[in-house]
Amino acid sequence: MRLLSVAIFVISWWIASIYLGSAKLPAPPEVLAAILTEAKSGALFVNLGATLARVALSFVLAMTLGTAIGYWMGRVRLADRLGDPWLILLLNLPALVVIVLAYIWAGLTEAAAIVAIAINKLPTAVVTLREGTRALDPALDEMAAVFAFPRGKAFRHVVLPQLAPYIAAAARSGLALIWKIVLVAEYLGRPNGVGFEIGVAFQLFDIPLLLAYSLSFAVVVFMIETAFVQPFEARLSRWRPRAA
């Protein structure tokens, strides 16, 4: 099924390139050739690697902080009241503003890029985890209290499994957001990475190169989704009765 949908994509691309002309939309072989050249020189892997490293770091940073803050805001009323205006501000702040400000204040550094990307993802993780924490079943908390579960055990076996779907949802949507933002951050202020190369290709009007990086990036995202995110979600919900 997946193969079929990929085939349909390639065929429609090919047909479109014939109509638009290869100056605007190069045909698949031309882009493939560009990918191969970049792969041979090693530049493709260096840039993909740089981008992936940024994604990984900012993802971990945002998820860890977002989960902790979201849990805290869901449990403690005062924290929720204090944090809520910040959350609304961050949720509605355009990614570009955060990135530009981070570069201005912290210089065109790696840390600035990673923090800026993490800040863009943070509020959605907080909101999702706050909802998850509010939905925790008090009946199970009481059970853990009567049976005198130690704190760590109660968190691991009672709380965490209830939060797991929310963590998975935050990870899923957060990853999608980060894939989008990381390229902007690279385009604006990093000397390598897929975003940087796309910026170069844009300035040179090198459309095969542009598409070569975009496609390689899309393939990597797709592989990570199927190899990690989906099996992780399946494992989390293995105790649920299967939906018909």
Add this chain to the structure above:
Amino acid sequence: MRLEVDISSKAFTNAAGKRHDVLSKIAFTLEQGEVGVFVGPSGCGKTTMVRILTGLDHDYRGRVSRPEPLRIGMVFQEPRLLPWRSVEDNVRLAAPNVDAAQLSSLFEVLELSGHRAHFPGELSLGLARRVALARALAIEPDLLVLDEPLVSLDAALAARLRAQIATLLEGRPVMTLLVTHNLDDAVRLGDRVFLLSARPASILHAMPIAKPRSARSEADIRETRRTLARLCAAAG
């Protein structure tokens, strides 16, 4: 080891700011190994009382003195199992020190041996209740609290689980607090029966049943049941 309870009142304030009295005077003591049964009409405040005794609710007037530390094994009205852990893991999580032989015999008596690896979502209510009971007993509690453990089971199933509870209590006597609205449960399982009034609940009568559980004949049980029913009727 004894439980001394002296609650003078407990009230809730609802969303509209109105005060509702749930419990009035409730004073009793439970001795080591004694099974105290609380019988009262539905909604009279039995569960509220249980929550105070188990330390889940501290907002009341009066005093509950429990020996510390007190290991409480509780069967809630709904089984409250962890849906994401297997039957065996649910029991082991509450009772990390239970040994394999102990666990096997407990599962044997409760007819759960074939369900160890199942998840709670795959169990009927009757089975889930028995898992909750296994969990409560596996920790070798100092106090066993059973909140309507037989409610909404059909008569045959309830009778079987009642017999299993009796067997387990014979095997290892434990101070037990059983809450029910069913007189049969009371006369078959209790050493002492407390009749509760309607809301706000107070203790109307405390009736000891002298004969040990295992020695009670059907005739004895009918007789005690009649006496209890008369007291209930007199109480209105």
